[in-house]
Amino acid sequence: MRSMGTGPGQQRSRPSRVAVMRQSSISKDRTYSGTLMSGFCVRIGAVHFQWMKLSKQGHAMISMDEGKWLVPFKGRGSSAYTQLNFLWQHENVFVMDNHRAAMWCWLQRIKPTSSHSLFHIDQHYDTRTSHMNEWLKKVPSCWDIPIEDYLSLTVAHPAIGEIPLLSWDNYLSIYLELFGRHLNSVNFATHRVGERPKQEIWEHDVWDVPENLDYWLKPELAPWIMNVDLDYFFCDASDDQPPQRFLSPDFISGVFDVIARKRNDGTIGVVTIALTSTKDLTGGWGPAVETARLGLSRLGIDFALP
Structure with a gap:
């Protein structure tokens, strides 16, 4: 190592x-x-x-006003499954409360039919494939669409009718199905929750991440998609307690310091960060926003919601 x-x-x-x-x-x-x-x-x-x-590197911190609210903040409502309460962008960094928008963000910064790589940090695999054939019939022939059209894509559900095509647990499996053959390296650091990807992947244990992330993000495999869900830093507590952040601020800062360096030198082509501000995964908006502020400060972003 x-x-x-x-x-x-x-x-x-x-x-x-x-x-x-x-x-x-x-x-x-x-x-x-x-x-x-x-x-x-x-x-x-x-x-x-x-x-x-100032950021850790001594540069002035970027305020939220200096970025773009691609989906204006709707309030601290539910972020479960398909609900997206905001999407914010600064250069190649995208922040959202629900991971379902991540694929659209990647397509704004990465050419998916050219060689690239993926690193997914998340509690979950996000690669459900239960209705893949039906989903693929509903993907657009051209992905050069605004975020509103992306979020409006639907598919028929046999029991409840039309539902959003892209959710927080299938956006990545759809991406891998469509563009996986163009990926040089596919890396997952998860809690191994959910359906495992069908593609060949590299899996990394949580305790290996801070020491080795810099090494795994090889420049020769660039550009990299760096996809982070903040629920990775949380775990279940006792039955009557909300989830707890079980990884230290130094651990989280160390991970985002590597992301910052690799973004600055061009190895990482796009960063997507999901707060997943649900009570059963991160303890809700408070802990999720606090963790986002910590991580994004290492990228030179002064994260704050209206």
């Missing part, structure tokens, strides 16, 4: 803030007063301080 240089037990510093000073007019009575203003601004007498959040 090859070490990525920082294991889950090592302490990492939080994003820092820096003061950038510029001269402003001196008040007539030269009284020094401080007022905290939006954007981390403080005016003290003759000196104006502009505070900016």
Whole structure:
């Protein structure tokens, strides 16, 4: 095994803030007063301080306003199965609450009929195939469609009528069925929940991920799809308790630090992150958003929902 240089037990510093000073007019009575203003601004007498959040790499953090709300935030409702409450993008990073939109995001940044690779980090395989023949009949002949059309694709269910074609447990199996022959390497780090992919895959144990992720994401197999579900960092608790985040902040930061480096050097072509903010998988919106803020801060994104 090859070490990525920082294991889950090592302490990492939080994003820092820096003061950038510029001269402003001196008040007539030269009284020094401080007022905290939006954007981390403080005016003290003759000196104006502009505070900016910085990423770990020392760059200014990207705010949510600097990205695109491809699906505007609808509120903290259910994220189960097919409900998508938001989809946000900055460059090749896409964040959503439900993984069903991930395939559309990949198709915006990856040419699926050219050689590429996939790394899937998730509690679940997301590769249900129970009605694959019916699903494939409903996929569009051209995937150059807006997100609204993608989400509106439907398929007939024998008991309840038309249902969304793409859900949180079949978007990946459909992608593998359509484009799997173009994948150089298919990697899964999961809790091995759900139907295992029919394709040949590499499976990785959770404890091996921080130390080896950098090594597994080989540049010669690029571009990589990096697909992360935050429920990976959670596990079931006792019967009367919500799921608990069982992996430490250092573990999570270590994983996202590798993703940041590999994204910056071009090895990763697209990053999709799902919050899966359901009470039975992550404990709900609170824990899911907190984990998203931690992970995305390592990518230089100051994640916050309206």
